[in-house]
C-alpha cells in the first residue's frame with residue numbers, strides 16, 4: 315500500500331525529531347525547517363505544499379519560550395503561534411491537505427484539579443498559552459479538517475542536546491549537590507516518542523475522526539499518581555541516573571518566572587489510547603529500560 319506523505323513544519327524541533335525517528339517507516343516523511351518553510355509567510359507555505367504535495371501537514375513549529383513570550387518575544391510568539399498556524403490552516407485548506415497541529419495544556423488556567431477534557435473551556439493565564447489557544451481557534455476557522463493535539467510537559471530528542479526539563483536537570487546536577495525545584499505545579503510529563511505514537515494512531519483514523527467532528531485530542535502519559543510536580547519529576551530523573559543531587563521542594567513564589575503557569579494542568583486522554591506510564595517513558599529516554 316502507498317504510504318501516506320506527511321510534510322512536517324518545524325522539522326528541526328524536538329517533537330519533529332522523535333516523530334521522524336520513530337514513525338519514519340510508517341510514512342513518507344518530508345521535514346522542513348524554518349529556512350525551507352517559514353510558517354509566518356503564507357507564500358512560503360503555499361510554495362512548500364505545492365512542491366511536496368503531501369496528504370497531511372503535521373505542524374511541529376512553534377514559539378516555545380514561555381517566559382520570553384511575556385515581553386521580548388511576544389511579537390514573535392504571536393506571529394508564529396497565531397498567524398503562522400492560521401497560515402498553515404488556510405494553505406492546507408486551499409490544497410485539500412489534512413492539517414494536524416500541536417497545542418498545550420497551557421491553554422487552561424489550571425483551576426480544575428481532576429483533569430481537563432478537550433471540550434472544557436480554555437482560559438490561558440500567560441501569553442504563550444493565549445497564543446496557542448488563538449492559533450487553535452483560527453486553525454479550526456480556516457480549515458475544519460484540522461486536528462489539534464494537546465499535550466503536556468513534553469521532553470524528547472537527543473539526551474543532552476534538546477532544550478527540555480530533563481536535560482536542564484541533567485546539566486544542573488553536574489555541578490550542584492542540591493536543587494530547589496517547584497512543587498506547587500502539577501502535571502504529567504510526556505515523552506515525544508509516546509506522543510508520536512499517539513499522533514500516528516490519530517492519523518490511522520483521521521477520516522473517521524474528522525467525519526465525526528472530532529477535532530481536539532488530549533494526549534499525555536499515564537500517571538498512576540494522578541499527577542506529579544516538577545520536583546517529583548526531577549527526583550525520578552536523578553534516581554534513574556543514580557545522581558546524588560538532592561531535590562528540595564519550593565513554591566513558585568520562591569522561583570519567580572515572567573510567565574504564570576497553571577497549577578494543575580492534567581489532560582484527560584481521548585480515544586481509548588493510553589500512553590505508557592510517565593516513568594516508563596522517562597526510563598526509556600534515559601536509556602534505563
Ligand SMILES: NC(=O)c1ccc[n+]([C@@H]2O[C@H](COP(=O)([O-])OP(=O)(O)OC[C@H]3O[C@@H](n4cnc5c(N)ncnc54)[C@H](OP(=O)(O)O)[C@@H]3O)[C@@H](O)[C@H]2O)c1
Nearest residue numbers: 324326327328329348352353375376378416418465467468
Ligand atoms: N515543550 C513542551 O514542554 C511542550 C508542552 C506542550 C506542548 N508543546 C507543543 O509541542 C509542539 C512541539 O514542541 P517542541 O518542544 O518540539 O518545540 P521546539 O523544540 O521548540 O521546536 C519548535 C520548532 O519550531 C521552529 N520554528 C519556530 N518559528 C518558526 C517559523 N516561523 N517557521 C518555521 N519553523 C519555526 C523552531 O525552529 P528554530 O529552531 O529555527 O527556532 C523549532 O525547530 C509545539 O507546538 C509546542 O507548543 C510543547
